[in-house]
Amino acid sequence: MTIEAKIDTATEIQSSNGPSNLRAGMEQLADFAKNAASLEIALEQLEQITGEETRKPVQRLKKELATFEPRVTVLGQVKAGKTALINSIAGWADLLPSDVNPWTSVVTSLHLTPAEERGETGACFRFMTEDEWDRLTNKGGRIGELASRAGAESELNKIQDQTEKVRANAKARLGRNFELLMGEEHEYSYFDKNLLERYICLGDDFDLDSKDAVAVEQGRFADITRSAELYLNCQTVPFRMCIRDTPGVNDTFMMREMVTIQALRDSRVCVVVLSATQALTSVDMALLRMISNLKSRDVIIFVNRIDELSDPANQMAEIEASIRETLKSNNGPEEAELVFGSAYWANMVLTGELDGMRTASADALLCYTEAVLGSSLIEKSPSDIIWEMSGVPRLMAAVSEQVVNGLGEPFLSKIAASATTIATSQQAARTVRVAGEGFANDICMHDIRAAFDSLAERRVSELDAKLSQIFANYSDRADRAHSNFIERATHSLLEHLETRGDEHVWEYDPTGLRILLRSAYSSMGNQARKSAKAVYERAVNDTAQLLSKAFGPAVEGIEIAVPDVPQIPSPVSLGQTIALDFNDSWWAMWWRRTRGYKAFAKKFRDLISAETEDFMSQIKDAQTADIRAEFILELKHYLEEQRSILLDLASEPDRRGNAQRLFNAAEEARSQMLDETLETLRRYAT
Amino acid sequence: MTKETTVTNECLEQRPRKTRLALMGEFSAGKSTLSKLFLGDDPLPIKVTATRLPPVFISYGESAVYAVGHDGSETQIEIEGIDQVRIEETRMIRLFNPSDTLEICDLIDMPGISDPSMSSDVWMSVMNEVDSVIWCTQATQAWRQSEAATWEQIADRTNGYNILLVTQVDKLQSERDLDRVMMRLRKETDGLFQSIFPISITEAIAAGEDEAKWKASGAAEFVNDLIEHLMCPTSGPPTAPVSAQEDEDPDPELARHSEVPDQTSGHRAETAPQGTVNYGATSVIPKRVRVLTRMRGQTERPTKAGLANR
Numbered sequence: 002m003t004i005e006a007k008i009d010t011a012t013e014i015q016s017s018n019g020p021s022n023l024r025a026g027m028e029q030l031a032d033f034a035k036n037a038a039s040l041e042i043a044l045e046q047l048e049q050i051t052g053e054e055t056r057k058p059v060q061r062l063k064k065e066l067a068t069f070e071p072r073v074t075v076l077g078q079v080k081a082g083k084t085a086l087i088n089s090i091a092g093w094a095d096l097l098p099s100d101v102n103p104w105t106s107v108v109t110s111l112h113l114t115p116a117e118e119r120g121e122t123g124a125c126f127r128f129m130t131e132d133e134w135d136r137l138t139n140k141g142g143r144i145g146e147l148a149s150r151a152g153a154e155s156e157l158n159k160i161q162d163q164t165e166k167v168r169a170n171a172k173a174r175l176g177r178n179f180e181l182l183m184g185e186e187h188e189y190s191y192f193d194k195n196l197l198e199r200y201i202c203l204g205d206d207f208d209l210d211s212k213d214a215v216a217v218e219q220g221r222f223a224d225i226t227r228s229a230e231l232y233l234n235c236q237t238v239p240f241r242m243c244i245r246d247t248p249g250v251n252d253t254f255m256m257r258e259m260v261t262i263q264a265l266r267d268s269r270v271c272v273v274v275l276s277a278t279q280a281l282t283s284v285d286m287a288l289l290r291m292i293s294n295l296k297s298r299d300v301i302i303f304v305n306r307i308d309e310l311s312d313p314a315n316q317m318a319e320i321e322a323s324i325r326e327t328l329k330s331n332n333g334p335e336e337a338e339l340v341f342g343s344a345y346w347a348n349m350v351l352t353g354e355l356d357g358m359r360t361a362s363a364d365a366l367l368c369y370t371e372a373v374l375g376s377s378l379i380e381k382s383p384s385d386i387i388w389e390m391s392g393v394p395r396l397m398a399a400v401s402e403q404v405v406n407g408l409g410e411p412f413l414s415k416i417a418a419s420a421t422t423i424a425t426s427q428q429a430a431r432t433v434r435v436a437g438e439g440f441a442n443d444i445c446m447h448d449i450r451a452a453f454d455s456l457a458e459r460r461v462s463e464l465d466a467k468l469s470q471i472f473a474n475y476s477d478r479a480d481r482a483h484s485n486f487i488e489r490a491t492h493s494l495l496e497h498l499e500t501r502g503d504e505h506v507w508e509y510d511p512t513g514l515r516i517l518l519r520s521a522y523s524s525m526g527n528q529a530r531k532s533a534k535a536v537y538e539r540a541v542n543d544t545a546q547l548l549s550k551a552f553g554p555a556v557e558g559i560e561i562a563v564p565d566v567p568q569i570p571s572p573v574s575l576g577q578t579i580a581l582d583f584n585d586s587w588w589a590m591w592w593r594r595t596r597g598y599k600a601f602a603k604k605f606r607d608l609i610s611a612e613t614e615d616f617m618s619q620i621k622d623a624q625t626a627d628i629r630a631e632f633i634l635e636l637k638h639y640l641e642e643q644r645s646i647l648l649d650l651a652s653e654p655d656r657r658g659n660a661q662r663l664f665n666a667a668e669e670a671r672s673q674m675l676d677e678t679l680e681t682l683r684r685y686a687t
Numbered sequence: 688m689t690k691e692t693t694v695t696n697e698c699l700e701q702r703p704r705k706t707r708l709a710l711m712g713e714f715s716a717g718k719s720t721l722s723k724l725f726l727g728d729d730p731l732p733i734k735v736t737a738t739r740l741p742p743v744f745i746s747y748g749e750s751a752v753y754a755v756g757h758d759g760s761e762t763q764i765e766i767e768g769i770d771q772v773r774i775e776e777t778r779m780i781r782l783f784n785p786s787d788t789l790e791i792c793d794l795i796d797m798p799g800i801s802d803p804s805m806s807s808d809v810w811m812s813v814m815n816e817v818d819s820v821i822w823c824t825q826a827t828q829a830w831r832q833s834e835a836a837t838w839e840q841i842a843d844r845t846n847g848y849n850i851l852l853v854t855q856v857d858k859l860q861s862e863r864d865l866d867r868v869m870m871r872l873r874k875e876t877d878g879l880f881q882s883i884f885p886i887s888i889t890e891a892i893a894a895g896e897d898e899a900k901w902k903a904s905g906a907a908e909f910v911n912d913l914i915e916h917l918m919c920p921t922s923g924p925p926t927a928p929v930s931a932q933e934d935e936d937p938d939p940e941l942a943r944h945s946e947v948p949d950q951t952s953g954h955r956a957e958t959a960p961q962g963t964v965n966y967g968a969t970s971v972i973p974k975r976v977r978v979l980t981r982m983r984g985q986t987e988r989p990t991k992a993g994l995a996n997r
Contacts, residue, residue: 080828101864102871152836251831253875279715282801284833309858316735323736331803
C-alpha cells in the first residue's frame with residue numbers, strides 16, 4: 002500500500018481528532034513535570050508540619066515553584082513563519098492571527114498551562130511608556146550593522162523617523178487618551194481574534210477593504226502596545242511554558258526589528274526560524290551571532306517551510322551542509338541544534354484539513370515521507386506521520402532538553418536545597434524539645450532575634466561594600482581599556498594618514514576592545530562571585546554559631562546549605578555594534594566625508610566616544626546593578642529563611658519540655674512525614 | 688572594511704550597445720531560474736542554497752566561458768567548472784550563449800545580496816556596467832529591509848527602467864494573499880520601479896508552448912513589458928516611473944525603428960571565441976522571444992500584434 006492511499010483513506014477518520022502524538026518529543030519535559038509535582042507535594046507536606054514562622058519561607062518556595070515558567074523566544078526574519086510555528090507548538094492552528102504581510106510590532110507571550118481541554122483564560126496588554134518610546138529609538142544592538150546590511154549607517158535615523166511617525170499617528174488618533182494610556186495595562190479574562198487585532202495587529206492602510214468599521218477598530222491600540230500576555234490552557238505541553246513571538250527582523254518597518262532585538266535581553270532559550278527556501282542570510286547570521294554572543298543562551302535553529310522544497314529529502318541535506326558551513330566560516334554557533342520542518346504541515350494536521358493541502362506541498366510531503374520511511378506499510382495514522390514530518394516533535398524535543406537542563410533542573414535543585422534546610426531544622430526543632438533545655442534558658446528569644454538581625458545586617462552590608470569595591474575596580478579597568486583603545490586607534494589612524502594619505506581607507510579592528518572589555522567583565526564576575534560566596538559562607542557560619550549558642554547540641558543535625566551564588570549574566574551589551582564594526586560602505590563613506598588630518602583624529606575620537614557611550618554605560622553600570630541586586634537578594638532570601646527557622650525554634654511551645662507530647666501519636670506521624678518529605682527534598686536537591 | 692575599488696571599464700565606451708540587464712535580489716530569490724527562463728537552457732547552476740558565483744555577464748555568441756580577473760585578464764574555463772571559480776580572484780564570468788534572447792540584450796546574473804559568505808563588493812564593482820535591473824523578491828518574504836536598503840544604494844546607477852519581479856507567487860496560498868502582498872509592495876516601493884510583476888518562474892518554464900499556462904504564470908505580462916522596452920528603450924523614461932499602475936504602452940512604431948543589435952559592436956565579438964557573431968537580420972526578434980510576443984498577440988492587448996509580425 003502506498004502512503005498516498007493511506008493518507009487519503011484515513012484522513013476522514015482522523016481529521017476531526019487530530020494527531021494522537023501531540024506531545025511527542027516532550028518526554029523529557031513530562032518527566033520534569035512529574036518531578037516538579039512531587040517536589041510540590043513535598044513542599045505542601047513541609048508546610049503542614051512546620052512551625053508558624055518557617056511556614057512563610059516554605060510558602061515563598063511553593064509560590065516560586067508554582068510560578069516557574071520556562072521561557073522560549075522565537076525569533077527570525079519577518080515572515081519566516083514564526084507565528085505559524087508557535088501556533089503549531091500550542092497545538093492550535095488559528096490561535097495567533099497571521100497574515101501574508103507583516104502586521105504586528107508587539108512581542109506576544111503565550112503562557113501555556115497544561116490542560117485536557119484547550120481554552121483562552123486571559124489576556125493582558127501593556128502600553129508603552131515614555132522611556133520605552135525613547136529606548137526604541139536609541140538603544141540596543143543594531144543588527145543592520147552586524148549584517149553589513151546596505152545603508153546600515155542611516156538606519157538609526159530611519160528608525161527614529163518611523164517611530165516618531167507611529168507615535169504621532171497614535172497621538173493624533175487617541176488624542177488626550179494617548180498620555181493617559183502610557184504605561185497602562187488592559188486586562189481581560191478571555192481573548193479572541195477581535196481583541197488580538199485591536200491590540201496587536203497594525204491595521205494595514207493599504208488594505209483593499211480598509212474602509213469598513215471593523216478595520217477601524219482593528220489595530221486601535223496596536224501601535225502603542227508594548228507587550229501582549231496571553232494565557233491559555235493547552236493540550237500540547239506537559240509543563241507550563243511561555244512561548245514568545247517576536248515581530249521579526251529585517252522588516253522595512255524597522256521599529257519591529259528594534260522590538261525584536263530588545264526581546265533578546267531576557268530570553269534564555271531561543272528558537273531562530275529560517276526559511277528553507279532561503280536559509281541563513283546575513284541578517285539571520287547577525288541575529289545568531291547576537292544570540293550566541295550572549296553565551297548562556299542556547300539557540301535552536303528551525304528551518305521552516307520544507308514544504309516549499311521540491312525535493313525535501315535531498316535538498317535538506319544540501320541546506321544543512323550550507324548552513325553548517327556558513328556558521329563555521331562566520332564564527333556562528335556551530336554546534337547549534339538544527340531542526341527541519343514545516344509549520345504549514347503541522348497546522349494542516351491540527352485543522353484536519355489534510356485534503357486541502359496545496360498540491361506542491363503534498364507532493365513534497367510524500368516525497369519526504371517516502372525518503373524517510375520507505376514506501377512500505379505504515380502502522381501509524383497519516384496525521385500522526387505528518388505531525389512527525391512537520392518537525393514540531395523534534396523541535397520540541399530540542400526545546401525540552403534545553404529547558405530542562407538549562408533552566409528546570411537547576412531551579413528544582415535550588416528550591417529543594419532551601420526546603421531541605423527548613424526540613425532539617427524542623428527535625429532539630431523536635432530535638433530541642435528534648436535536649437534543648439539547658440541551653441535555651443541562657444538566651445532569651447528576644448536576644449536571639451536581635452543577634453540574628455545584627456548578623457544579617459552585617460553580612461548584607463559587607464556584601465554590598467565588597468561588590469562596590471569590585472565594581473569600582475572593574476569600571477576603572479573598563480575605562481582604561483576604552484581610552485587605551487581609542488588612543489591606539491587614533492595613533493594608528495594618524496600614522497596611516499602620514500604614510501598613506503587620506504586616499505586610502507584606514508581599517509582598525511574593534512575586536513581588541515571587545516576582548517579587553519570581555520576579560521575585564523569576566524574577571525569582575527569571578528571576583529564578585531568569589532566574594533559573594535565568601536560572604537554567604539560567613540553568613541551560614543554565623544547562623545550556625547548562633548543556633549548552636551542558642552540551642553546547643555540539639556541543632557547539630559540541621560543542614561544549612563550555603564546558598565548558590567547566582568550566575569553572572571552575559572555581557573549583553575558587548576553584542577552591540579559600534580562604528581568600527583560598520584559595514585564597508587559606511588566606513589568608506591565616513592572616510593570620504595571627513596577630510597583633513599586634524600579633522601580625522603578629532604572626529605574619530607568623537608565618533609567612537611559617542612558610539613561607545615551606551616555600550617560602556619550598559620556594561621559598566623546597568624549590568625553591575627543587576628548583579629548587585631541579584632546577589633543581595635539571594636543573601637536576603639537565605640537570611641529570611643534562617644530567621645524564620647530560628648524564631649520557630651525559639652518559640653516552639655515545647656521548648657520547655659512537654660514530654661508528654663512526644664509520645665503523642667500525632668507527633669509520631671508528623672515525624673514520619675517529615676522524614677519522608679526530607680527524603681524527597683534531598684533527592685532533588687542534588 | 689572597504690578597499691577602494693576603481694572600476695575601469697572600457698566596455699562602457701563602446702556604443703551603441705545592447706541594454707545590459709542585471710538580475711538581482713537576495714540569494715535564492717530566483718535569479719538563476721530567471722536566467723534559465725531567458726536563455727531557454729540552464730548554463731548556470733541552480734541550487735536551493737546560495738549560488739556562490741561572481742557576477743556572470745552573459746552575451747550572445749558560441750557557447751564559451753571565461754573567468755575575468757580583477758586585472759582584466761581572461762581565462763577560458765569549462766562550463767562544468769563554473770562553480771569552481773575562485774571568487775576572490777575573479778571579477779566576473781563572461782559567458783557566451785547562442786540564445787535568442789541575448790540578441791536583444793546582455794544579461795548580468797548577479798550574486799545574491801545578503802549571502803553572509805559573499806561581500807557586496809563582489810557585485811558592487813560590476814554595478815557600473817548595468818543599465819537596468821530586474822530585482823527578484825520572494826513573494827512569501829517580499830521586500831525586506833536588506834533589499835530596500837541595497838536598492839536605495841544602487842537605483843541611481845541604473846537608467847531608471849527597472850522591474851520588481853515578485854517571484855514564487857505559487858507559494859502563496861490564495862489570490863487574496865497575492866493581492867495583499869502586491870498591494871503592500873506597490874505602496875512600499877512606490878516610485879522605485881518602473882513596474883512590478885508577480886510571477887512563478889518555474890510555472891512559466893513548465894508552461895512550454897501552453898499559452899494559458901504561460902499567461903497564468905505571470906510571465907506573459909512581464910516578458911511583454913520587457914521586450915517592448917528592450918526593442919524601444921526610449922519608451923521607458925526614468926523620469927516618470929509608474930508604480931502601481933500598468934505601464935504605459937510604448938508606441939509600436941518606435942519598436943519598429945528601434946536599435947538592431949550592431950554587427951560591429953566589437954567588444955563581444957572580440958572576446959567571443961568564434962570571432963564575429965552573425966546577427967542574422969531575420970532573427971532580430973529571437974525565436975523564444977518571438978514565441979512570447981506571438982502569445983502576447985492573444986492577450987488583452989492585441990494592438991501590439993504588429994510587433995510580433997516582424
